[in-house]
Amino acid sequence: MPSDIHREEAMNDRLSTRWKHRPLAGAALLALAGASSLACAQETTPVVDKGDVAWMLTSTLLVLLMTVPGLALFYGGMVRAKNVLSVLMQVLTVFSLLVILWAVYGYSLAFAGGGAFIGTFDKVFLSGVTLQSLADTFTDNVKLPEYVFVAFQSTFAGITGALIVGAFAERIKFSAALLFSVLWFTFGYLPMAHMVWAAGGYLFEKGALDFAGGTVVHINAGVAGLVGAYLVGKRTGFGREAIKPHNVTFTMVGASLLWVGWFGFNAGSNLEATAGAALAFINTLFATAAAVLAWSLVEGITKGKPSALGAASGAVAGLVGITPAAGLVGPFGAIVIGLAAGMICVWGVTGLKRLLGADDSLDVFGVHGIGGIVGAILTGVFAAPSLGGTGGEDYAIGAQVGIQALGVVVTIVWIGIVSAVSFLIAKLVFGLRVSEEEEREGLDITCHGESAYES
Structure with missing residues (x-):
């Protein structure tokens, strides 16, 4: 429709002016994706670079690798042997469910126009997305096939x-976990993705920087997990019985796969195979290495021995911390962010966890929530050109940190409310947790009728 074309053009004009004066947030400009009508209206012929397409398809596969097997193994190793399959199933099934919902209505509500808080239904069931439709990149007139962008963003949601x-592992009903995921995705994830990454979105228009998902992904997941830990309740025997990881080797392998896959997550958010992707790539490498060393150092000082589980958790903390900053800060800014995330997240899974009193089984809030907050705030600091970042000459650290803090608060409040309501609905429909007898026997047998390890 002509009105849609004019609206898209107006957004592009505002964005080009806006981003001359502050650093580009990789995922934020993803909101311009799907503008096939705009591409047709432009006078010049769009360019689709095969290298960009190849890189983005590879990045999409890398994000898939992060989830299965990466996240599945990372989580699976940290639970008890009687629950490992249940966690693997939850990771695989929730991811698959949300990818399908993304195709049905998620992509449209996140990126198809809209107002300050949500998109439109214009692209429900991928209406108008064809082999010929194109998505914008950072470079004027350089496009991607829209299918590539749809697929890439689906893995973020998943x-x-x-x-x-991971926050309520080992005691939640499988049906309740799935229903919660549908409700949270619809009323939590999609509004956050739109607000942060879509032109016209509330936080986007405020100037919030989130290159690849510090608020949309990690603070979001951490807050939802913490709410779930409270509402589902503590595991039977928590605080009285030893609840130890059954296979730290799985967890270490999972963390390693997460690190590898995260290059697609962060560097892929650049949308092009350019120097911007290289910056996000090297920052992901450096920040993660710094966080591993930081976490291990803190454990060595406080506990006398650095642990493999701690080093693996440190890697994930560094990956989380650098996510919002990946394409916006310099390499040494990334190292500082990694060090900070590694050190602070140790407190997040120990001291803060005790203060909160929640049984966050696999420390989703302590690592993803706290790491995401650290990364989001420090993005505002290290994006400054004086500190090696990509900000413009008039970049003001104090003002940007304030905007980043606003993004953190909005995420915490909105996702907290949506998650609480979603869990309560799931409780009314299915009940949230299995019986004590089923929990003691293990969810592998009671929920899925199989065992990971035959006796």
Whole structure:
């Protein structure tokens, strides 16, 4: 429709002016995706670079690798042997469910126009998305096939939902986990993705920087997980019995796969195979390495021995911390962010966890929530050109940190409310947790009728 074309053009004009004066947030400009009508209206012929397409398809596969097997193994190793299959199933199934919902209505509500808080139904069931429709990149007139962008963003939605299940692992009903995921995705994830990454979105228009998902993915998942830990309740025997990881080797392998896959997550958010992707790539490498060392150092000082589980958790903390900053800060800014995330997240899974009193089984809030907050705030600091970042000459650290803090608060409040309501609805429909007898026997047998390890 002509009105749609004019609206898209107006948004593009505002964006081009806006981003001359502050650093580009990789995922934020993803909101211009799907503008096939705009591409047709432009006078010049769009360019689709095969290298960009290849890189984005590879990045999409890498994000899939992060989830299955990466996240599945990372979580699976940290639960008891009687529950490992249930966690693997929850990660795989929630991811798959949300990818399908993304195709049905998620993509449309996140990125098809809209107002300050949500998109439209214009692209429900991928209406208008064809082999010929194109998505914008950072470079004027350089496009991607819209199918590529749809697929890439679907994996972001899927892994965010899969992250949440670690907070209430080992006692939630499978049906309740799935119903919660549908409600949270619809009323939590989609509004957050639109507000942060879509032209016209509330936080986008405020100037919030989130290159690849510090607010949309990690703080979101951490807050939802914490709410779930409270409402589902503590595991039977928690605080009285030893509840230990059954296979730290799985967890280490999972963390390693997460690190590999995260290059697609962060560098892929650049949308093009350019120097911007290289910056996000090297920052992802450096920040994660710094966080591993930071976490291990803190454990060595406080506990006397650095642990493999701690090093693996440190890697994930560094990956989380650098996510919002990946394409916006310099390499040494990334190292500082990694060090900060590694050190602070140790407190997040120990001291803060005790203060909160929640049984966050696999430390979703302590790592993803706290790491996401650290990364989001420090993005505002290290995006400054004086500190090696990509900000413009008039970049003001104090003002940007304030905007980043606003994004953090909005995410916490909105996702907290949506998650609480979603869990309560799931409780009314299915009940949230299995019986004590079923929990003691293990969810592998009671929920899925099989065992990971035959006796």
